[in-house]
Amino acid sequence: MKNNIQFLKILPPALWCLLLLTACATTERTSNRLSADAPAIIAAQPASAKKLVAVAGFENRSTFMADKLWDTCSQLLSTRLIGMGYFRVVEWERMKQLFDWDALSTSSLVKMPEQRTQARQILLCEYFLTGAITFFDVHQTAEVSAFSRSKVLDTTVRVDLLLQDAMTGEYLAASTAEAMETKEYKGGPMGGETGSWDSRSADRALDSAIQKALVALVTQYENQVAGGLK
Numbered sequence: 001m002k003n004n005i006q007f008l009k010i011l012p013p014a015l016w017c018l019l020l021l022t023a024c025a026t027t028e029r030t031s032n033r034l035s036a037d038a039p040a041i042i043a044a045q046p047a048s049a050k051k052l053v054a055v056a057g058f059e060n061r062s063t064f065m066a067d068k069l070w071d072t073c074s075q076l077l078s079t080r081l082i083g084m085g086y087f088r089v090v091e092w093e094r095m096k097q098l099f100d101w102d103a104l105s106t107s108s109l110v111k112m113p114e115q116r117t118q119a120r121q122i123l124l125c126e127y128f129l130t131g132a133i134t135f136f137d138v139h140q141t142a143e144v145s146a147f148s149r150s151k152v153l154d155t156t157v158r159v160d161l162l163l164q165d166a167m168t169g170e171y172l173a174a175s176t177a178e179a180m181e182t183k184e185y186k187g188g189p190m191g192g193e194t195g196s197w198d199s200r201s202a203d204r205a206l207d208s209a210i211q212k213a214l215v216a217l218v219t220q221y222e223n224q225v226a227g228g229l230k
Helices: 002-011 013-038 039-044 068-082 092-098 099-107 112-124 199-229
Strands: 052-060 127-144 149-165 171-188
Touching: 002 112, 052 068, 052 099, 052 112, 068 092, 068 099, 068 127, 068 199, 092 099, 112 127, 127 171, 127 199, 149 199, 171 199
Parallel strands: 052 127
Antiparallel strands: 127 149, 149 171
16 A cells, blocks of 8 residues: 555656546446446346236326327337336337227226236236326426526426236336426527427426336335235
């Protein structure tokens, strides 16, 4: 240790800066990696123990109307579910090939025992996961003065998720989460930034809300169901 300290004392200033920058970069990369992998902590289980889950659709119960919103949400949910690694997942594209849009946009596959049983026999899945957009709002505020003006657009989305036993229909876990995306336009008295609501804000808010709800759902499932089987 003493030799190491003496060695560091004789380093030129330029090399000291290089070592410091390297250490900071390493710390930042580690922090980002841990943050990105945080949901994967609950996925520490052998592959043979992972249940097969099918995303059985996504309803839009909000007042916001948009074509293919059920498809976008289901795709986001499937992608996040696969990335988490806790379950095995039926591909969303396969779900759209096997079932029509009406069933997937209303989650009717899991609402009636006959349809649920038929879907389970086709997919050989153990669980169904469904979602719903329960709140979707775009709020605009503006401020105008003699020297400046600004416009802020807030897109807020809330989603619910339900995990269901494919055989019995029992609900195993449920969660809800909300996310907001903000876009601000600023300008001076002679002009500046201009713009209107961007649908990409909705995509980001949806993705964020779905991710939060999914982590909460799997954590609840792990604690209440999987934990009770150990």
